[in-house]
Amino acid sequence: MPMFNLSGMSNESKEKNYDVVIVGAGPGGLSSAIYTARAKLKTLVLEKAIEGGQINLTNMVEDYPGFVSISGEELADKFVEHAREFGVSFANEEAMEMDLSGDVKKIKTDFGNEYTAKVVIMDTGSNPRKLGVPGEDEFANHGVSYCAVCDGSFFKDKPVVVIGGGDSAIEEGIYLSKISSKVSVIHRRDKLRAQKIVQERAFKIPNMNFFWNSVVTEIGGGNSVEYVLLKDVKSGKITKHSTSGAFIYVGLVPNSKLVENAVETDDHGFIITDEHMETKVKGVYAVGDVRKTVLRQVVTAAADGAIAAVDLTKYFD
Amino acid sequence: MAALLSEEDKKYLVDLFGKELKSKVKILFFKSDDKDECQYCDVSRQMLEELAETNEKIDIEIHDFNDESELVERYKVEMMPAVIMLDKDGNDMRVRFYGVPSGYEFSTLIEDIIAISKGGDVELSSATLEMLENVDSPIKLQVFVTPTCPYCPKAVAMAQKLAMKSKYIQGEMVEANEFPELSMRYNVSSVPHIIINEGAGEFVGALPEDAFVEQVMSVVKGA
Structure with missing residues (x-):
């Protein structure tokens, strides 16, 4: 990460009416934006936090073609730069209300602006799933965290646990191992789901250890986290494990609340689209993590974005 | 110390400030030269000086936290490094940065400078x-x-x-x-x-x- 980073700058546009409004500036939305801008459609991207979306939270991306190893934040930067180069507008605003029923879609933001567009692309991504155990809410922000790059530095030379066994859990565990005194990975199965190359790397780190077949049943402490209770899923035995922090990576919850009554979603809230990324509502598309899909990676989000962008040109012929 | 801002970022800022800055913005910077007391004062100061080079409307005033107690009092500066922003008439815009505005926070500093040069013109509902x-x-x-x-x-x-x-x-x-x-x-x-x-x-x-x-x-x- 560069010491002084300008990626959050928005070239705010006073224009309110667009051909395409993209809600969320993750890889899917930005990929769509590149294609729609090149199709000469007036395109606005709304982003509530930081352009690039969740890849900013990833320390290193090593599976996006063309980059052997690149920080998530740098890759995000390149996506944004690419979109800007073709004239995409950005606004640092959060969509709060949407009217998607008519031919002209309306989007109200937290700044009180109302934008219109013929086509809307939802790239609202997902949030970390909660573990759902006692103490999780009580110690949220006091030792329980879902963002290693944000909060890792508060656990310098202290022991932490990472809960989960997927790519995020192990990659962020590796990141934390450079800051914390010890990283204990707690996983409910006897092997990890993370990519093999990431697993191999993690197994070689001296201050990383693994609790297999174990689930956290409680997070406890005084003013901040002091321990987690671990249950061995085979024997049922419960042990107390001392720790200063608990980083939780147990899956994702889609950010689809804004449109859940307008479009079709599955039982978990992921937005259902056809193979062109279009929802049941004409002119409303979904791309990236928020969509019901079999794989959620930067490369698949980008592909979603391209497919949606090419399909939606049918509304402008 | 080598330049902190890349040539690319400097160019971007020259261009952005050239378009966006209306009136002058004064930045008061409070520091100590004692490294034990303020590990990051040097870095902060250099970054601000490089920033000031990108547009003449940005004025940086450097003050010593320990020696200039009257100013420290007037602006109620509590810690350092501290950045305080004043508009063209010297009015305190009540914006403070304690610590280096680095990483993602650098954008916030830039956006504040632009907003203050427009007399505190910010978008709120x-x-x-x-x-x-x-x-x-x-x-x-x-x-x-x-x-x-x-x-x-x-x-x-x-x-x-x-x-x-x-x-x-x-x-x-x-x-x-x-x-x-x-x-x-x-x-x-x-x-x-x-x-x-x-x-x-x-x-x-x-x-x-x-x-x-x-x-x-x-x-x-x-x-």
């Missing part, structure tokens, strides 16, 4: 502006951040926008790692963590504008 009309007692908003937190600039920007629009509100960025004791006092371990009036209220997270304002107002009304 009409509901928020109305709410601010009713504020008549001091509100201090300390936004604890880390430079690597992508959600944090939104919270800092929100606090500082409110500050620019109400003379009762002060909006501060506090780099949590640089001020561990203060972070400990407020039990900060997730960012952004917003402390209202020295602990009278607090919340965590980059909330949308209406929810952010609601959190702030709930404390003020309860007082």
Whole structure:
């Protein structure tokens, strides 16, 4: 990460009416934006936090073609730069209300602006799933965290646990191992789901250890986290494990609340689209993590974005 | 020390400031030359000086935290490195940065400079502006951040926008790692963590504008 980073700058546009409004500036939305801008459609991207979306939270991306190893934040930067180069507008605003029923879609933001567009692309991504155990809410922000790059530095030379066994859990565990005194990975199965190359790397780190077949049943402490209770899923035995922090990576919850009554979603809230990324509502598309899909990676989000962008040109012929 | 800002970023800033800056902005910087007392003062100072080189409308005034107690008092500077922004007439715009505005926070610093050069021209909803009309007692908003937190600039920007629009509100960025004791006092371990009036209220997270304002107002009304 560069010491002084300008990626959050928005070239705010006073224009309110667009051909395409993209809600969320993750890889899917930005990929769509590149294609729609090149199709000469007036395109606005709304982003509530930081352009690039969740890849900013990833320390290193090593599976996006063309980059052997690149920080998530740098890759995000390149996506944004690419979109800007073709004239995409950005606004640092959060969509709060949407009217998607008519031919002209309306989007109200937290700044009180109302934008219109013929086509809307939802790239609202997902949030970390909660573990759902006692103490999780009580110690949220006091030792329980879902963002290693944000909060890792508060656990310098202290022991932490990472809960989960997927790519995020192990990659962020590796990141934390450079800051914390010890990283204990707690996983409910006897092997990890993370990519093999990431697993191999993690197994070689001296201050990383693994609790297999174990689930956290409680997070406890005084003013901040002091321990987690671990249950061995085979024997049922419960042990107390001392720790200063608990980083939780147990899956994702889609950010689809804004449109859940307008479009079709599955039982978990992921937005259902056809193979062109279009929802049941004409002119409303979904791309990236928020969509019901079999794989959620930067490369698949980008592909979603391209497919949606090419399909939606049918509304402008 | 080698240049902190890349040539590319400098070019970007020259171009951006050339287009956006209206009137002068004065930045007061408070430091100590003692490394033990202020590990990051050097870096902060150099970054500000490089920033000032990109446009003549940006004035940097460097002050010593220990020797200039009158100024420290006047602007109620609590820690260092500290950045305080004044408009063209020397009015305090109630914007503070404690610690280096580095990483993602650098954008916030740039956006503040632009807003202040336009006389505090920031975008807020009409509901928020109305709410601010009713504020008549001091509100201090300390936004604890880390430079690597992508959600944090939104919270800092929100606090500082409110500050620019109400003379009762002060909006501060506090780099949590640089001020561990203060972070400990407020039990900060997730960012952004917003402390209202020295602990009278607090919340965590980059909330949308209406929810952010609601959190702030709930404390003020309860007082």
